[in-house]
Amino acid sequence: MSLLVSASAVIPASVAVPLGGAALLAGFSRLLPRWARDLIAIAVALATTTLTLILMDASAGRPMIYWFSGWRPSAGMVIGVDYAVGPLGAGMASLAGVLASAALVYCWRHFDSARGRHHALVLIFLAGSVDFCLTGDLFNLFVAFELVAVTAFALTGYNAGYPGPLQGAINFAVTNSLAGMSVLMGIGFLYARTGSLNLAQIGQALAGRHADGLVVVAFALLAGGFLVKAAVVPFHFWLPDAYGSAPTPVCVLFAGVMSELGLFAVIRVWDTVFSGLAGGVGPRMRAVLLGFGILTAVVGAVMALAQHHLKRMLAFVTMSHLGIYLIGAGLLTPLGLTGASLLVIGDGLAKSALFLGVGVLQHQRASVSETKLRGRGRGLAVTGVTIVTGALVLADLPPFVSSAGHALLVDAADQAGLPWMEIVIALSVIASSGAVLRAAARIWLGWGDIESSDADTGTADDPGEEAEGRSDTAGAEQTQDRRERSGQQRRVPLTMVLPPLALLAIGLGLGLTSGIEEHAAVAAAAFSDRAAYAAAVLGTHIGSITSGGRIVVPASPAASAGGVLTDLGQVLAALCVAGIALDRRAWRLRRALTTGTGWLRRLHSGLVGDQVTWLAAGLALLAALGEWALH
Amino acid sequence: MSRRARLMLFAVAAAGLAATLGAGLAGLPSFGSQISAYAQMLNRLAPQQRHVTDVVSAISFDYRGIDTLFEEFILLAAVAGISVLLRPLSDESRQLPEDKAPDRTIPPPSPAVWLLAVFLSSLLVLTGIETVTHGQLTPGGGFQGGVVLASAFYVVYLGTNYVTVERFQPAPLLEASDGVGASGYVLIGLLGLFAGASFLSNVVGLGVTGNLISGGTIPLLNLVVGVEVAGSFAILASEFLDQTAVIRTRQR
């Protein structure tokens, strides 16, 4: 009981703490010395992580409903804004906290934080993510979406002295603000039909009815907007531009949290609002979501193989894995969602470790081009180990938690009658991890041709990191090159090397925790149960915290020996792909692949006009598919 | 894509999008026919429950106050982002504008312009304060009034010159007001927690409807938002002004 009482203050504190910390850093940064700014930021991020972890524990099995400003529903009508805290949402928020903390530790001392404003933006990003994951109100979801987006736009263009980050930020801002407009229109349509902004109440109003044109369009606009954030094909074109040129700590947040938030919103809105529609909409919507997921996974993997710009490569790897999460969540079963959520956690930690590792390379060698860095990995052994391990974890290396998620996802696909899905997922994972391993082999072992016959992007003459020596413009990078050539190598700071290792260790630890699959299954089941959620939210009239209805827990199969063998097979195959990619004798194969995929690579032109056109086309397509699925 | 290909794809996409929006708009209730029961209830109850006459303010700062907290931080984040994007980079430096000819200073503004600026900026400050403080009574509030207040900054610059503006509205003060406004909202929200109620509950005395001080925390929140927005937009103006007037590439 005492935990419940104190938990009632934890819920608003989980957003009040990062917001207050950010306001402090933004307003009074001139009064604080450099170390104080870094320390405050790290402390606030860790505090937020602790709070969300407490919430994840306290809400297991029973959603915690918190009404802001004290406005509880009256006469069956929701008046105020609520947070509906469940373990899945709180877990996602905790992941955001962990990654933000790791990113801020990485920034210690050697990152020019623009007098603390970078840290303020990161903390606001974190607060927005926490709000996004915990809220039960559709408009509050939109506001959180925009908050995360605005901070992300600014952080992407951080190295404002180079055209790359500026263009990336513009592409990101234009496409994602159009996405926000789409979401808002969808909210307007739903409000006009149901008279409410609360997820549970809208769901109740739509339940048991057939979807008409307005409901279909509302779904298409909402899902379309969130899928832009999630960088699902054809809404994804902004992602490599933005992730490829944002500073490293920001990439950590983007890859580990931001894309996944888009997916989280789609599933959240589906589960709480649209899943109760009459007419057996589930199977057809599953087909639509799976189609987008497969397309995203494949396109991301192919494009990752074609990259020599390390950050762009990791961006496409992120996108490909997001397609896999969409496949898992798009099965629209609790088991699929369980697998997807464990993958999100495990892969999120690994991807962030990869970005931090690439960041060290950028800091020490002033380049992110795989071909330019050939053989120059000498002296950065720990980073090499980090990157190789991260790539293997992404290939579902057991016993990391991502392999458990992968096993559950494959099981869920089997249960849904789609055994071939396993092959699609395996191919994407093998290709994307193979690309990273190829890069690692080239950089650390010096394998591969000196002059690569593959197309070099040229955009990999990349912005230097925001190092202490202010290398934020093209001119400053030359100074850094001169310094390096004269032999003055700096030691890699511990605060840059340890965070990625810590993230990988967390992934390993979670994977070794017995019962993690059961916890995840309970969380996913609670997340997917619309009727119980509505009862919990709308039935509230005693106090701020209440318990929800009973949740039925599906049986979750433990990772079997077969699953472990499949995962090891994937890992081996990824290593083979890397080897083949570098082998001199396979040049014909490489050239065939390059010409075969040229059209796809040319589509990624980096021009904002193209990207918006694809966005409009995607929305129209989604509306047509939604009409087929829901009507 | 070539420009032609892009236009062709867009034509198809726009047709599809037009059909989509048309289908959605066709499902809306006839224009002007009804409003939701939620809105009707709030219109009926807000004046009694919160002792305010402007229901929009009551919704923004009380019923849905948490949304406005995040909205305020969107503005804070945007302005912090803009100041980060426009900061002097390592190949640039700040050089205050000065007349390069010896024995001369920048000519002062003409008396007519200066007088107009004084008059306008005073008017704007008064209007801004009035809008901020009367948010719970008439349309207005922290956001609107804050913008009006910040425009006084622009008018002062137009009527004088950059150096004067910098002297009277120094950047640390503007940033501090930004920080105070944003953290003020969070602190008022925490008041509710300390009083044993929910975050952002209206726990201050409600006063009499129609008075200047009424609505409990609503005028307080209006005030902090006004401070924050005024500071934010003034910083915004000064950042863009810096780019044109002050930041120059370092001469090697």
Next chain:
Amino acid sequence: MSVLAYGVVAWLFLIGIYGVVTSRNLIHLVVCLSVAQSATDILLLEIGYRSGGHAPVFVDLPAHPGPAVDAVMQALALTDVVVGAAVTGLLLALAVQVHKRAGTLDPDKLRATRD
């Protein structure tokens, strides 16, 4: 009346997106984005409109005031305006820097991020 009122929303959104797609100047692009944004604001306000209604401000009302319009939609539109202003500011700041660093404001001439 409904067709015209709601048709404006679709028209503004589409013409705004058209402007973004065919834009040759970043400043023009930002303004077109604002046009598309205004479509969403208008949609919200129109959903909340009631014929013969007055603003949801209950002071100095006539003797038989009639119904008030939807105040919730107005609060939402207010939030949207702030969001739009924030994004516009960021994009303009980016445009200023792009002009300095890339020498052009034409979005189709920016070639720094491509494959």
